[in-house]
Amino acid sequence: MREFVNYLADPIRSFPIFLVFFYLMIRYVKVVATKKFAVIGTLISLPPIAWALADKNFFKIVIRPDNLPINFLIITVVFFTWFSLYKGVRNDGRLAAGEVPIEALPENREKVWTWPNLVYTELFCMIAMTIFLVVWAIYFKAPLEEPANPTWAPNPAKAPWYFLGLQEMLVYFDPWYAGVILPGLIVAGLIAIPYIDTNPKGNGYFCYEDRKMAINLFLFGWLALWVYLIIVGTFLRGPNWTFYGPFEYWDYKKVVAEYNVNLSEFFWIIGLNQPLPSNMILREIVGIVISLGYFFILPLASLKTKYGAKLFKDMGTIRYFILIFLAVAMASLPIKMALRWLFSLKYIVALPELELNF
Amino acid sequence: MADKGLAQKVRDTQVWKSIFRHGPPDNARNRAAVVAGNVFLHLHPIKLKKSGVELGYTWCMGGLTFFIFLALAVTGVLLMFYYRPTAEYAFNDIVAMREHVPLGIMREIHRWGAHAMVITVWLHMFRVFMTGSYKPPREFNWGVGVILLVLTMLLSFTGYLLPWDQLAIWAIAVGANMAKATPLVGHGGPGAAFAVIGDFVMVSDKNDVRYQLLGGRFVGEPALLRFYILHCVFIPLVVGTLIAVHFWRVRKDGGISAPL
Amino acid sequence: MADKQSLNRREFFSFLTVGWVAFSAACAGLASMALRYSYPNVNFEPEMxxxxxxxxxxxxxxxxxxxxxxxxxxxxxxxxxxxxxxxxxxxxxxxxxxxxxxxxxxxxxxxxxxxxxxxxxxxxxxxxxxxxxxxxxxxxxxxxxxxxxxxxxxxxxxxxxxxxx
Structure with a gap:
């Protein structure tokens, strides 16, 4: 059984499984966003979690000081995702029945005094947080590793958990893309959200149906490309940053054969059975064409689809192309991950002479 | 006078009256006065919609983020009394904070508080997204919030470098190499290979963005000092300013979001 | 009375333009000096x-x-x-x-x-x-x-x- 879970946990299998669950969640959101589902789901998931924690290898990872917060993160993210969907679906039902959302009910629109209504809530939250932090600080020492040693890197050398998604991205891309461009695009994309999303519905209350596309896209980026990668980086990456199942002992001598091939080698050596051309542009021409096509032709081609044409008409030129560009950049990460897992593809464009790898 | 309670006597003193210039907040006038007349409480409006007070709606994540930020500022100042940002002392000072300083959990609160702040700020953004609160007229404030999120991560990053342990030095090494790989302004990034005129290399390891970040070509003491200043002074100043903007705009853009 | 002003409308705006350009240039100069400040001229380097x-x-x-x-x-x-x-x-x-x-x-x-x-x-x-x-x-x-x-x-x-x- 443990072997089987270890087998399933490899990102090559667990990422598709995660995507299937994600799809089921948004497809059957009406079922997921009920209290009954939450209670049953919690009850069903408790025994497997207890069983998993009984394994000493897994337990060791879970209680590593640096990993404690991520356990909180997982619990809070699961809860609040469900909670916001629950509130959203409840409002959807009310809107469908011609009523106003709960937040817009007259008794909720009514104005109340800040003192005592708000200040006491805040005081309560502050005291609860203080107690929580102090107790946590007394029970768990803050992480501190060995003194700095520039000649020896710890193995595995992990960033704190909130950067592990980034660290995992760096495995699939060259630093200029995964370390600079992608984070930059994440920030720019987040800032751009209010200017791209012109849907006036759902302003100031929870809902799902009216903002389906926006919420699905956001949840995909947030859960599948950020939280999932953090979980992989925390629980499934061991010495030498190779994959270890959650119940697998971190054997430093584990041998993993992992030979990565560039697209140019696939094309020239395996495809055409020739040596690599000495001209670097000619060598990488296939990858360059594919990359340019992906980032520039694909957005233009998307206009030809029915859905794209409708969006284009609704949003206008600038908004549409910003949205498509951000979507294409976001999709480049799972695509590259899949290519790496399936074909050991390293770089689509490999120009180390110009420090330009993609 | 004998029939008055002690509390009332205290309230009647000149000292008390000079501080609290209104009666207890048990009627409308004084409830308005207590919020409007207090420099800390006047962040809030005097009255607000009931939906904006509900924990089920706000999750209090923004408020908690701000509270943790304040707690980190206080504990951070306390830590600075015992910490010297040099390669020789930094690590030992961090150990001494636990071993040789009374109430040796200040660093623990600071470190775990930083982790908690990252979680609360993410969840705050998640709530704001799920309630559509970034929609007009709050677009600009959403952007300020995103920048605050980035700065929170930068504060965490610069912060965990300060103990000068293995995590710190390798995080700096990786961060510096990312800076080196920045297109156009890093000497190991795309574009630098083209910025060459004859023998003159325009973007080299002596003038690129990594050199600026580290204060040199190698990870060493200048880098530690730089990150110390960034962590303790520079970024908190920027964050404090942006928090003021953020809160001001929450008020000016119509208060905590509610259905239009 | 308007005719008696020492600056006519066009002159006034060109004066304003020069002023703004000078101000922007001064700000840019200060910013670049601040940037230059963050690049030390001499620093310790390990033996090579x-x-x-x-x-x-x-x-x-x-x-x-x-x-x-x-x-x-x-x-x-x-x-x-x-x-x-x-x-x-x-x-x-x-x-x-x-x-x-x-x-x-x-x-x-x-x-x-x-x-x-x-x-x-x-x-x-x-x-x-x-x-x-x-x-x-x-x-x-x-x-x-x-x-x-x-x-x-x-x-x-x-x-x-x-x-x-």
Missing amino acids: DFLAGRPTDYEAGVDERWKNGFGVWMIKRDGILVALSNICTHLGCVPNWLPAELKFKCPCHGSGFYMNGVNFEGPAPRPLERFRITMTPDGQILVDKTRIFRQEKGEWNHPDSFIRV
């Missing part, structure tokens, strides 16, 4: 060259004796001796030499390199760098880390990038 003994000191294979002090692996193989940098070309961590698998493996993101320094797995975009390695007149090896040789630029054929043994 060292004497690495005699060629006969090394056995075939990977020698780690200079790794901790100078960040260099000496690799004797196929009749040549090279000084290989121990900085991963991906993000600058220090890979470990795994004698059982005959490869260098980086703990940060899993890049792998053959014994000769050529990358073959993980994200590293290019091979490890070689340092200049020369013989002093008295028969000692001099490793100079200021000059690097990169395989993908075809520099590993350069006579200073290895010594024959």
Whole structure:
């Protein structure tokens, strides 16, 4: 059984499984966003979690000081995702029945005094947080590793958990893309959200149906490309940053054969059975064409689809192309991950002479 | 006078009256006065919609983020009394904070508080997204919030470098190499290979963005000092300013979001 | 009365334009000086060259004796001796030499390199760098880390990038 879970946990299998669950969640959101589902789901998931924690290898990872917060993160993210969907679906039902959302009910629109209504809530939250932090600080020492040693890197050398998604991205891309461009695009994309999303519905209350596309896209980026990668980086990456199942002992001598091939080698050596051309542009021409096509032709081609044409008409030129560009950049990460897992593809464009790898 | 309670006597003193210039907040006038007349409480409006007070709606994540930020500022100042940002002392000072300083959990609160702040700020953004609160007229404030999120991560990053342990030095090494790989302004990034005129290399390891970040070509003491200043002074100043903007705009853009 | 103003409308606006341009230029100048301020002119740097003994000191294979002090692996193989940098070309961590698998493996993101320094797995975009390695007149090896040789630029054929043994 443990072997089987270890087998399933490899990102090559667990990422598709995660995507299937994600799809089921948004497809059957009406079922997921009920209290009954939450209670049953919690009850069903408790025994497997207890069983998993009984394994000493897994337990060791879970209680590593640096990993404690991520356990909180997982619990809070699961809860609040469900909670916001629950509130959203409840409002959807009310809107469908011609009523106003709960937040817009007259008794909720009514104005109340800040003192005592708000200040006491805040005081309560502050005291609860203080107690929580102090107790946590007394029970768990803050992480501190060995003194700095520039000649020896710890193995595995992990960033704190909130950067592990980034660290995992760096495995699939060259630093200029995964370390600079992608984070930059994440920030720019987040800032751009209010200017791209012109849907006036759902302003100031929870809902799902009216903002389906926006919420699905956001949840995909947030859960599948950020939280999932953090979980992989925390629980499934061991010495030498190779994959270890959650119940697998971190054997430093584990041998993993992992030979990565560039697209140019696939094309020239395996495809055409020739040596690599000495001209670097000619060598990488296939990858360059594919990359340019992906980032520039694909957005233009998307206009030809029915859905794209409708969006284009609704949003206008600038908004549409910003949205498509951000979507294409976001999709480049799972695509590259899949290519790496399936074909050991390293770089689509490999120009180390110009420090330009993609 | 004998029939008055002690509390009332205290309230009647000149000292008390000079501080609290209104009666207890048990009627409308004084409830308005207590919020409007207090420099800390006047962040809030005097009255607000009931939906904006509900924990089920706000999750209090923004408020908690701000509270943790304040707690980190206080504990951070306390830590600075015992910490010297040099390669020789930094690590030992961090150990001494636990071993040789009374109430040796200040660093623990600071470190775990930083982790908690990252979680609360993410969840705050998640709530704001799920309630559509970034929609007009709050677009600009959403952007300020995103920048605050980035700065929170930068504060965490610069912060965990300060103990000068293995995590710190390798995080700096990786961060510096990312800076080196920045297109156009890093000497190991795309574009630098083209910025060459004859023998003159325009973007080299002596003038690129990594050199600026580290204060040199190698990870060493200048880098530690730089990150110390960034962590303790520079970024908190920027964050404090942006928090003021953020809160001001929450008020000016119509208060905590509610259905239009 | 308007005619009596010393500036007419057009003159006034051109005056304003000059003023704004001057103001912007002054701000830009100050900003660039602030940027320049963050680049120190002089700083401490570790020693960049060292004497690495005699060629006969090394056995075939990977020698780690200079790794901790100078960040260099000496690799004797196929009749040549090279000084290989121990900085991963991906993000600058220090890979470990795994004698059982005959490869260098980086703990940060899993890049792998053959014994000769050529990358073959993980994200590293290019091979490890070689340092200049020369013989002093008295028969000692001099490793100079200021000059690097990169395989993908075809520099590993350069006579200073290895010594024959």
